[in-house]
Amino acid sequence: MLRYIARRLLILIPTLAAISLVTFIVIQLPPGDYLTTRVAQLAAQGDGSLSAQELDRLTARYGLDQPVYVQYWTWISNIVMHGDFGDSFVYNRSVGALLAERLPLTILLSVLTLLFIWAVSFPIGVYSAMRQYSAGDYTFTFLGYLGLAVPNFLIALVLMWLSLTYFGTSVGGLFSPEYRDAPWSLAKFGDLLTHIWIPVVIWGTAGTAANIRVLRANLLDELRKPYVTAARARGMKRGLLTIKYPVRVAMNPFFSTIGWILPGLIAADAITSQVLNLSTTGPLLLQALLAQDMYLAGSVLLISALLVIIGTLISDLALAWLDPRVRLRY
């Protein structure tokens, strides 16, 4: 097991290097760079354009006239040697500081969303499997699919419109205006709780549907296996039996998807965040990509990739722990 982990960690290094290279190239691929975007933005907002000299000066200043590999090497060597992710052109601040400002809330939101998904989908999935084709099964399935089918940003817009029309509440953001920049306090935390459920529910709806279906399908397979019939025949109570054996097996997908959830912690749901005006890393990434703010975008994508790899590792370990059959192969 230890050797397995060590090997996985070693593979991580070249993988990350390859990912960082690809990421950087992808960000560089579209024509133009941060400066052309900036010029277009200024013109779009009717604020004139930079002079040709100013442009040349900025190009030289940001090193945008250097070949891509030079730019890449500068970037990656600073990260590896100094932990310096570079500066964001758009914000004129270090990428590290920007991420530090937004990561805590992003992670909090994502963890809450994950818990929400599990809390809702687990009982419903078990119920649906055990009462297959019942009215309840159909109702939950329908709601689940609805959540999966309707785009998150649309639900967000509708919820915001409703809360505005019927409750007249201020829309967007995670805090009321008076708490926005206040230091942390119990009151601020309470205020956060009154706002945070909206994105959690919105994000949760999609994930819930998928989990319900997977759990239901797996559990249905398990419930019909001979060991279940045998145990029932020996007089074991149905509820206890189901929870103890088939459900445990059917839970594999919960663990195997941890790997996908971790990167979600940082990338969040960019579009929903944008619509809800949440200060998570999602809109930051979106903004960075639109503006071709390559150090910022590259860093977020790189960290996301790192989290996918770590997440997959954790998934494998968790699965190995949960399911001896997986473990035995190594």
Add this chain to the structure above:
Amino acid sequence: MQHTNVGQAPRISRRQLLQAGGGTAALVTLSLAACDADGEGTSPDGEAVDPNRPLEAPELTERVEAGDLPPLEERLPVEADRLVVESAALGVYGGVYHGAVADQGDSPWLERVIAHEPLLRYDPNLDEFGLPGALKEVTVNDTATEFTLHLREGMKWSDGEPVTAEDIMFAVNDVFLNTDLHGSPLSLLLSGGEACTAEQIDEYTVTLTYPHPKGDFIEEISRVANAVAANLLFFPKHYMEQFLPDYNPDAEDIAEEAGFGDWTDYWVDRRDWWNNPERPVLYPWIITDPLNEGNVTVAERNPYYWKVDSGGAQLPYIDRLEFEVIQEEEVMLLKAVNGELDMHSRHFNSDANKPVLADGRESGGYHFVDVQPTSMNRMIIALNMNHQDEELAEIFRNKDFRVGLSHAINRQDIIDTVYQRQGEPWQAAPHPESPFYDEEFAKQFTEFDLDLANSHLDAAGLTDKDSDGFRLRPNGERLRINLDVTNLFPEWAPASDLIRQTWAEVGVDMQVNTIERSLFYDRKTAEANEHDANVWAGDGGLKIEMLEQRWWFPSGGESNFAMKWAEYYSTRGDGENAVEPPEAPMRQMELAWQIPQEPDPEAQKELFREILQIAKEQFYVIGIALPTPGYAVVKDTLQNVPESFPDSWLHMTPGHIDPPIWFFSE
């Protein structure tokens, strides 16, 4: 710090004035008759002025009493040098302005609201320039070569340091003529291609001497396109000098310590006041929470602000400005409908959103004010006369071809279906309210007539057609035009599609190419020059006719119909991609070069009329429709915002309508 909710801002009626003493506030209702007898004067709307009216904000009085701040008299310029701002009503102190800003790229909105402090000023309606601004006055010699700038005695930066001639000398010599910071000097400091020299006369006087006449000097310093334009009172020397190696040998080290590549990086970062709360400014409000941190950008009252109202009270009236950082326009729209924005005229104020906003006026407690466009067209189609395919370029340069295409556009149909029936057919010609208005120019070739269009296209030599009925180029290929359209204005794409249909009827195969805006910019540069044709708005044409020249002749990076000729103009033929234009545009360029050297404004206008006349004959681009007035949402409690004002980026609207005189009442 006091945070106030939307709708809970201290509301005081206009007839009541807030009087503060010892930290307690009392409301005093005035009797109209009482003051007249004392000869205490009246406010602009005829109401009597309270002799006990506070002349500074209560919070500042408190700070003076606590000894943190010098008294008002010492903070303002000497009495004769104070700038008195006339307003519809005398205001009361207090309140928080709530606004929105769309992240970093939107810093110009902060500049527009907070930072409109040109050396001299335009009037709010943008008709008259050369009015006193940050400078008391500017005197000019007869030949318009020597300009004497008179500063206001006793004027202070927001940190209390005096504003002196040194600051102007610093801006000219160490900033704008510094080749490390500005590759070539800005046009303000040039005449006939040569730089001026600055001489300090005394503490409050500087003389600029130009080698050639500089006829547009007064006009140019009467506006600020944005903060980095050549505003000679933008750099507080005592603060900014520490970032220049000429003054501070450690400048490079400081920059590195702060995590910047070199000192020019750090200079720019420290210069941008919306990201740097430490930087002294001359603005009514000082940034306390910068734009690049957190979710709200906050600016607070500048205790040293140098303007007063007609009652002698220090401006601004509003205590504090809060701009929530909102990236999504739909969210801004919802906030506006909910009455959470006090004054906004950007991003979401489109024709399509007007019904929604109109519906929310009563519940949201806001109203509309007219925003007069300074542009003359909703969309302009520019055919690339410098196309790299010489044969295509030649077709595009043929006036008959362009006239034919213009007649093959059903403008009224576009106005009816795309623009909510707002506007009228219009070419790229001055606005009807402009003194340069020429009906013939505006209406030429706007008639929708396919027969006429066909005969012009035939006259252009495009008589051969393929089996699908599309016209062929001389080389036998079908004539195809890709029209680049960005998604900036959502109306452009559907309007272009209507044009595509009617052009097809006269045998011109046009395809609408909807692209992202940075790609749009990439394709149209003089260097790339990859576009066949594209669509942009009709900037200029009212109030700023002579300043915004992009559609009158190839004059710069926004003249999409001939970028290489435009580069010839902007670089005087030196540019890498510059191509010498034919006779007519060349003549326009010579006239345009002549204008700034002409001291007499009337003579300048004559030269400009000739430029317009040539533009009319040449018919470079195809216009569609005259824009109708836009609108801004203004909270009902916000006073002193005019019912109608012109909108122009050259003047940083709403800067010229004086945000410092806005105030809240019931």
